[in-house]
Amino acid sequence: MTASHSTPQTTEPSNPNEPIGDYRMVDRSKLSKMYQHYVEVKEKYPHALLLYRVGDFFETFFQDAVVVSRELELVLTSKHGGEVGRVRMTGVPHHAWERYTTLLVEKGYAVVICDQVEDASEAVGLVRREVTRILTPGTLLEEGMLQSSRNNYLAAVVIAGDYWGLAYADISTGEFLTTQGSNSEHLTQELMRLQPAEVLVPTNAPDLRSLLRPGERSEHLPECLPPSFCYSLRSQIPFSQGEARARLLQKFKVRSLEGLGCEHLALAVRAAGGLLEYLEETQKENSIPLQTLRTYTLTDFLIIDHQTRRNLEITQTVRDGTFIGSLLWALDKTSTPMGSRALRRWLLQPLLEIKGIRARQDTIQELVDNNSLRQDLRQLLRQIYDIERLTGRAGSGTANARDLLALADSLSRLPQIANLVASTRSPFLKALQKVPPGMEELAQNIRIHIVESPPLHIKEGGLIRSGVDALLDERRAIVEDDQKWIANLEVDERARTGVSNLKVGFNKTFGYYIGISRTKADQVPSNYIRKQTLVNEERYITPELKEREARILTARDDLNQLEYEIFVALREEVGTQAEVIRNISRAIAAADVLCGLAELAIYQGYCRPSMVEGREITIIDGRHPVVEKSLPSGFFVPNSTQLGSRELGVGSSEKENSPDSPLPTPHSPDLVILTGPNASGKSCYLRQVGLIQLMAQIGSFVPAREAQLGVCDRIFTRVGAVDDLATGQSTFMVEMNETANILNHATSKSLVLLDEIGRGTATFDGLSIAWAVAEYLAEEIRSRTIFATHYHELNELASLLPNVANYQVTVKELPDQIIFLHQVQPGGADKSYGIEAGRLAGLPKVVIQRARQVMGQIEKHSKIALGLQNLE
Numbered sequence: 127m128t129a130s131h132s133t134p135q136t137t138e139p140s141n142p143n144e145p146i147g148d149y150r151m152v153d154r155s156k157l158s159k160m161y162q163h164y165v166e167v168k169e170k171y172p173h174a175l176l177l178y179r180v181g182d183f184f185e186t187f188f189q190d191a192v193v194v195s196r197e198l199e200l201v202l203t204s205k206h207g208g209e210v211g212r213v214r215m216t217g218v219p220h221h222a223w224e225r226y227t228t229l230l231v232e233k234g235y236a237v238v239i240c241d242q243v244e245d246a247s248e249a250v251g252l253v254r255r256e257v258t259r260i261l262t263p264g265t266l267l268e269e270g271m272l273q274s275s276r277n278n279y280l281a282a283v284v285i286a287g288d289y290w291g292l293a294y295a296d297i298s299t300g301e302f303l304t305t306q307g308s309n310s311e312h313l314t315q316e317l318m319r320l321q322p323a324e325v326l327v328p329t330n331a332p333d334l335r336s337l338l339r340p341g342e343r344s345e346h347l348p349e350c351l352p353p354s355f356c357y358s359l360r361s362q363i364p365f366s367q368g369e370a371r372a373r374l375l376q377k378f379k380v381r382s383l384e385g386l387g388c389e390h391l392a393l394a395v396r397a398a399g400g401l402l403e404y405l406e407e408t409q410k411e412n413s414i415p416l417q418t419l420r421t422y423t424l425t426d427f428l429i430i431d432h433q434t435r436r437n438l439e440i441t442q443t444v445r446d447g448t449f450i451g452s453l454l455w456a457l458d459k460t461s462t463p464m465g466s467r468a469l470r471r472w473l474l475q476p477l478l479e480i481k482g483i484r485a486r487q488d489t490i491q492e493l494v495d496n497n498s499l500r501q502d503l504r505q506l507l508r509q510i511y512d513i514e515r516l517t518g519r520a521g522s523g524t525a526n527a528r529d530l531l532a533l534a535d536s537l538s539r540l541p542q543i544a545n546l547v548a549s550t551r552s553p554f555l556k557a558l559q560k561v562p563p564g565m566e567e568l569a570q571n572i573r574i575h576i577v578e579s580p581p582l583h584i585k586e587g588g589l590i591r592s593g594v595d596a597l598l599d600e601r602r603a604i605v606e607d608d609q610k611w612i613a614n615l616e617v618d619e620r621a622r623t624g625v626s627n628l629k630v631g632f633n634k635t636f637g638y639y640i641g642i643s644r645t646k647a648d649q650v651p652s653n654y655i656r657k658q659t660l661v662n663e664e665r666y667i668t669p670e671l672k673e674r675e676a677r678i679l680t681a682r683d684d685l686n687q688l689e690y691e692i693f694v695a696l697r698e699e700v701g702t703q704a705e706v707i708r709n710i711s712r713a714i715a716a717a718d719v720l721c722g723l724a725e726l727a728i729y730q731g732y733c734r735p736s737m738v739e740g741r742e743i744t745i746i747d748g749r750h751p752v753v754e755k756s757l758p759s760g761f762f763v764p765n766s767t768q769l770g771s772r773e774l775g776v777g778s779s780e781k782e783n784s785p786d787s788p789l790p791t792p793h794s795p796d797l798v799i800l801t802g803p804n805a806s807g808k809s810c811y812l813r814q815v816g817l818i819q820l821m822a823q824i825g826s827f828v829p830a831r832e833a834q835l836g837v838c839d840r841i842f843t844r845v846g847a848v849d850d851l852a853t854g855q856s857t858f859m860v861e862m863n864e865t866a867n868i869l870n871h872a873t874s875k876s877l878v879l880l881d882e883i884g885r886g887t888a889t890f891d892g893l894s895i896a897w898a899v900a901e902y903l904a905e906e907i908r909s910r911t912i913f914a915t916h917y918h919e920l921n922e923l924a925s926l927l928p929n930v931a932n933y934q935v936t937v938k939e940l941p942d943q944i945i946f947l948h949q950v951q952p953g954g955a956d957k958s959y960g961i962e963a964g965r966l967a968g969l970p971k972v973v974i975q976r977a978r979q980v981m982g983q984i985e986k987h988s989k990i991a992l993g994l995q996n997l998e
C-alpha cells in the first residue's frame with residue numbers, strides 16, 4: 127500500500143477540538159495505554175490497515191479510520207484517546223471481520239488483525255492483544271474470501287536486464303511453480319495468464335513493503351509489468367541468489383535444487399526464494415503446506431497470448447468482461463470446485479504433446495461410452511467438498527471443526543469412488559482406483575472426535591464428543607454435576623423456605639442468584655446474602671451457590687481449552703497428511719473435468735478429434751461452442767474447414783481432396799481469404815476454428831461432426847480494432863503492433879486468425895498492407911491462417927500462390943433484403959455488399975448509382991495481381 131492510502135491527506139485539524147487523524151503527530155506519552163499499544167503495532171505495519179479488537183468490535187484509529195470509513199462507507203467517528211483528546215475511529219463488529227476484510231483486500235489493501243488473546247474479564251490491566259493474521263490479496267486462506275472456481279495466485283518477479291524469473295503459488299491449494307525467460311513480453315503474457323492477486327517485486331524503493339493497488343504506478347516498478355495488478359514492493363535481500371537458494375533448500379529439505387529442476391535457473395530460484403520469505407513473514411503462525419516447487423517452461427504448453435485469450439473469449443467476454451458467454455462458461459460442467467479451477471487452468475495452458483491429449487481423450491471416451499459410470503461418478507463427485515483448500519486450511523491452522531467434518535465426509539466417499547471405477551481402463555479413472563492408506567482412518571478419527579454439527583468458533587467448546595478423552599469426560603462430569611445441583615436448587619429451596627415463586631437465575635454481573643419477590647422477603651433464610659434489589663424482587667446468593675458457580679465457570683473454561691487442544695491436535699494430524707490429500711484432490715479434479723467434458727460431448731453432440739502428426743486442420747461441420755448455445759437448437763449453421771494438410775516444400779503440385787471432402791477446394795490451403803458481407807458470420811467462423819483447435823489441445827471433444835487436427839504451437843488472433851485509450855495508441859497502431867507481433871512470432875505450426883487488417887487507415891494503404899501481410903504469412907511463414915476481410919482484391923492472391931484459397935460466407939439476395947445463410951463455401955465473393963446495404967438502408971438513388979460508377983472505375987484500375995506480375 128502506498129503512503130498515499132495508508133496516510134491519507136488528512137491535514138491536521140487547525141481546530142484543536144477536531145479528532146486527531148495522524149498517529150505520527152501525537153505525543154505518545156499522552157496517549158492512553160491501549161492507544162500506545164495500538165501505535166506500537168501500527169508502526170510495525172505502516173502499510174497495512176490495522177484492525178484492533180476492542181470488546182465486541184474491531185476498531186481502526188487515526189488515518190486507518192479515515193481510509194476504512196471511506197472504503198467501506200462506514201461512519202467516521204472519534205474516541206477519547208487519553209490526554210491527547212479525541213482520535214479518529216471507525217469500527218466493525220468482531221463477528222463480521224471476515225466480510226469487511228474481504229472488501230478491503232479486494233480493493234487492494236493489506237489488513238492486519240490484532241485480536242484479544244486473553245479473556246477480557248480475567249485480564250489484569252490492559253487486555254493482551256496480538257497480531258493473529260496478516261491478509262494481503264495474494265495470501266488468502268479464508269473460504270469466504272476466495273472464489274471457489276479460480277486460483278488465487280501470489281507471484282514474484284525478478285528482472286535482470288532482458289532476463290526474468292517468475293514464481294507463483296496459491297497458498298490455499300499449495301501449488302508452487304517457478305520459471306524463467308529472456309523476453310520481457312513473455313513475462314507480461316505469463317502474468318496476464320495467471321492474473322495474480324498480488325505480485326512481489328524486489329526494489330530499492332524507500333517505502334519497502336508498500337502495496338501498490340491496481341492502476342497505481344511507481345517509478346520503482348519495471349515498465350514491462352502490467353498496471354492491472356497489486357504490487358508489493360519488497361527488499362532485494364531475500365531475492366538475492368544466496369538467500370533465496372538457502373531458503374528453498376531448507377524448505378524442501380534438499381541438498382541441491384537439481385531435483386526441483388531449477389539448480390541452474392538463477393532468476394527462477396531468486397523469485398521462488400523471495401516468495402517463500404514473504405509467506406514466512408505474513409503467515410508467521412501458519413506454516414503453509416506448499417507442494418514441492420515445480421519448474422516449468424513457457425514452451426511446454428500451447429502459447430496463447432493475452433490478445434488471443436481475450437479475442438477468443440476464453441474466460442470472459444470481450445464486450446462486458448462477464449464469465450457468462452465465455453468458452454469456460456460453455457464448457458464448465460464440473461461438479462467440484464477443484465474441477466472447476468482445473469478446467470480454467472487447462473484452458474489457459476493447453477497441451478502440446480499428443481500423448482497427453484490422447485490420455486485425456488481416452489478418459490472422456492470411456493465416460494461417454496459408459497453412461498451409468500459417468501452419471502454415478504458425477505453424483506459422487508458432487509458430494510466431495512473442496513478438499514484441496516480444506517487441507518490447506520487444516521495445514522495452516524485456520525480450519526474450524528466444520529472444515530474438518532467436511533473433509534472427513536469427502537474422504538469417506540473415496541472408497542465408493544474407487545469401487546465405481548474399479549474396472550475402468552483409462553488413465554485418469556484408474557488414478558482413482560486406490561484410496562491411499564490412512565485416509566479412511568483419518569476420516570473416521572475426525573468423525574469420532576467431532577460432534578455432528580459443531581459451532582463455527584473453536585474456542586467456545588461444544589466441538590468434541592464425549593467418550594474420546596478421559597480428562598474431558600471427567601471435567602464435563604464435574605460441570606454437569608454442578609449444573610444439576612443448581613437446577614435442583616430451585617425445587618429444594620422452595621420446599622425449604624415455603625416461597626413458591628422462588629427462582630434461580632443467572633445474570634452477567636452477579637452470576638447465579640436466588641430471586642424472591644419483595645413481599646416474601648421476610649421468609650428468607652439466614653444464610654442468604656442480599657446482592658441486588660429490584661422493584662419487585664430481591665436477589666440473593668449463598669456461599670454454596672457461589673462456590674458451585676466458581677467451579678462451573680472455571681471448569682467450563684478449562685473444558686473449552688481442553689476441547690480446543692484436542693481439536694488442534696486433530697487438525698495437525700490432518701495437516702501432516704496434506705500432501706496425500708492434495709494428490710487425491712488433483713486426481714479428483716482431473717476426473718471431474720473429464721467427466722464434465724464427457725457430459726458436454728454427449729449433450730452438445732461433440733466428436734472426438736483425431737490428433738495427428740503434421741499441420742493438418744480438418745474440421746467437418748464445425749460449430750462455435752458458445753454461439754451455438756445462444757441460438758435455438760438447430761439454428762446454428764455448421765461449417766467445415768480444411769487447412770494445412772499439404773506438406774511443406776511440395777511446391778505447387780497440388781494434392782487433390784478425397785471425393786467426400788467437405789470443401790471441394792483444389793487443395794487444402796495454408797491460408798484462406800474469407801470474404802462476405804457484414805454480419806454474415808466471418809468472425810464467428812474464424813473464432814470457431816480457433817476454439818475447436820484449443821479445445822482439442824486440452825483433450826476435449828469438439829463441436830464438429832468429425833475433426834482431424836495436428837497440434838499447434840501457438841494460436842494468434844487479430845480481431846476487430848479498439849482504440850487503446852490507456853496507452854494512447856490509435857486503432858491503427860494497435861492493429862499494426864498486433865500484426866507485427868504475429869509476423870515476428872508465428873511459425874508453420876501456428877494457427878493465425880486475422881479479422882480485418884488495414885481498415886484503420888487510407889484504403890490503399892490498408893489494402894497494400896493487408897496484401898503484403900497475407901503474402902508473407904502464406905509464403906514465408908506458412909502458418910495455417912484464416913484472413914477475413916472486406917478487401918475483395920485479396921482474392922487475387924489465390925491465383926498467384928498455390929497454398930492460398932478463397933472462401934466466402936454466402937448470402938441470398940432478394941430484391942428488398944439480404945438473407946444471411948451463414949454458410950462458408952469455396953470461392954471469393956464476387957461483389958461487395960456495402961453499396962447494397964446502403965441501398966437497403968435508404969440512401970438516395972442518385973447516391974447509390976454514383977457509388978456504383980465510382981466502384982466500377984476503381985475496379986478497372988486495381989487489378990493488383992496483374993500489376994504485380996508486370997512488376998516481376
Ligand SMILES: Nc1ncnc2c1ncn2[C@@H]1O[C@H](COP(=O)(O)OP(=O)(O)OP(=O)(O)O)[C@@H](O)[C@H]1O
Pocket residue numbers: 753761762763764765802803804805806807808809810811948949
Ligand atoms: N454459422 C452460423 N450459424 C448461425 N448464425 C450465425 C453463424 N455465424 C454467425 N451467425 C450469427 O451472425 C451474427 C454475425 O456474425 P459475425 O459477427 O461473425 O459476422 P461478420 O461477418 O464477422 O460481420 P462483420 O463483417 O460486420 O464483422 C452472429 O452474432 C451470429 O448470431
